[in-house]
Amino acid sequence: MFENAKFVIDSREAFEGCVFVALKGEKTDGHLYVNEALGKGAVLAVVEREVDVPKEKLFFVRNTRIFLQELAAQKLSRYNPTIVGITGSNGKTTTKEMIYKCLDSGLAFRNPGNLNTEIGLPLAVLNDYEGQKYAILEMAMNKPGDITTLCRIAQPHVAVLLNVGTAHRGVAGGTEQILTGKLEIVQNMHKDGIAIVHSDQRILERIKERNVITFGFQKGDYYLDNYTYESLSTVAFYRTPNGSKVLRFSTIFNVGQLINVAAVLAVFDVLKLEVDLSKLENFVPVTGRFKVQQIEGVYIIDDTYNASLESFKVAVETLKKLGKKTYAVVGSIKEQGSFSEETHKELGKILEQLDGVFVYNIDHEIDTMECSKIVLRSDQPDVIVSKLRSLLNPKDAVLFKASRAIAMENVLKLFTGGSTV
């Protein structure tokens, strides 16, 4: 009955012919918006309880969330694609996009980065999956159990665990919970599946499964051995069980992303896919994920999409190797809950390695950060931009980074004169 249906969960996005699914969230209840969705052309509303609209417009289920998940699982089992599941604290979207871009578009499906949750992933599968042979799916977790739910919908044949860090630890409960939660992708992969995991001791100690390949920096089955920057490109040396590879990237600089390429190489080998690696070499990072451009000789790094301690560490390491003098415009790392003060203290230590730090403190959570390199703190983008401009010289590098909620791209846009990187 729902074969070709397009599902919508936000009544503001309802359109002629769609099916509206009323979900109960923390803030509001979709059942309150059934009327509005029908008014905008929804042909049916999937609901858990009575709503004051014509009966024939309602489809009753016990749990609308589970309804979406089960329907997506049924669709996937009908087409039976090879599923590559990707999780980790940092780099999911970029890694998924790298794999996807190297495959023919008719061959692979991937879920958009913001549709990677227990609601988003089913929606992406139901609305956009068209029976492709490979489904490359990023899987996000907020709390232990989330990845198990996602694996029930789409059980990975290849389970990629990129890394385990502190991102969203305020929501997850702590680093141990994050590790436990992310390991679920290995525990819940297909019985004949293969896991590709970061060669991090904390992860390896907890893995009992046998079908495991490791990747990392200078260790693992697939690893980044070394890398250098030449003008505006990166030369990276990889070792794999099938020999060495030298890749020249025109737009990837971030050492974390370069390490994740080792996982990408492992995925292709596991799937026995001969891909044209020049597609990987020419991969353009997703906006806001460490995109580098040079303006008047200065390296400008747009890493505004998000931030965690680990991605900051990697960004600073990369910056130090890229620029003569290094600067950063930074904002809060959000979703740290009771860890917030500790996180920002730690961030201050990481930033000590730079030549100058500008704090964009619109939310003030970062006010607890101490760092001797702070040039100024301001909630005014123009104040930051004019001081920063006065300091920069050719070959210097400047990073723009904060959690999504800070909208650091506004400062970057002002700095670059309106154009994003």
Ligand code: ADP
């Ligand atoms: P996610 O989808 O997991 O949020 P993204 O691909 O959007 O990841 O990248 C988010 C940030 O993580 C970017 O700033 C990127 O440079 C950084 N990053 C990517 N891989 C790593 C890694 N292995 N370690 C630390 N940071 C990384």
